[in-house]
């Protein structure tokens with residue numbers, strides 16, 4: 001055997017002189033038990049009966065599929081009180097669900113409905129007593145101009161006598177007014193949306209300077225590129241001297 005270096009050789013000699021000690025007490029106990037088992041087995045005294053007793057026994061005396069009786073926990077009054085309680089619970093849950101659904105739908109509708117400023121713009125009330133005969137008034141309704149014309153008797157006669165059947169957008173004057181003296185129209189040119197000028201044009205009605213459309217005293221297109229008559233909005237007369245547009 002080749003001689004070891006001096007430090008390694010001295011360490012090896014110390015290890016050979018001292019016996020190896022176990023790493024922990026548990027390991028020592030395990031070693032002892034293993035030794036005892038070996039002695040027992042070698043002596044033929046090993047007990048073949050399993051020492052573990054299972055709590056789950058499958059016999060007729062104690063079947064594992066038997067459902068335990070909970071009779072002593074059941075109500076003494078019978079099924080009636082149980083059903084009453086069930087009905088009460090179902091009814092309560094139904095009421096709570098209905099209340100929640102109602103609140104949800106209500107919140108949704110409130111959010112979707114028009115705000116107060118939008119509702120205020122939806123209808124416009126006009127005092128007709130302030131508009132003299134033969135004059136125009138322009139008001140703003142839903143962001144658009146609306147013409148209100150207090151027509152004279154001559155203008156009414158001219159509008160009614162016009163041969164409307166031959167016009168580009170044929171319409172009698174009686175279909176465009178509720179009261180002959182009040183002509184109410186949306187003041188937006190039906191060509192490209194300019195605002196026509198009142199008391200102008202070849203027919204004494206309105207003239208659109210953008211491309212030269214002429215409207216008569218009933219707001220019907222008579223000349224120029226506009227394809228349709230000026231639109232008539234929804235309106236009504238709640239009182240003799242008042243009109244509500246919208």
Ligand code: FES
Pocket residue numbers: 189190191192193194208209210211212213224225226
């Ligand atoms: S927009 Fe009025 S004529 Fe073109």
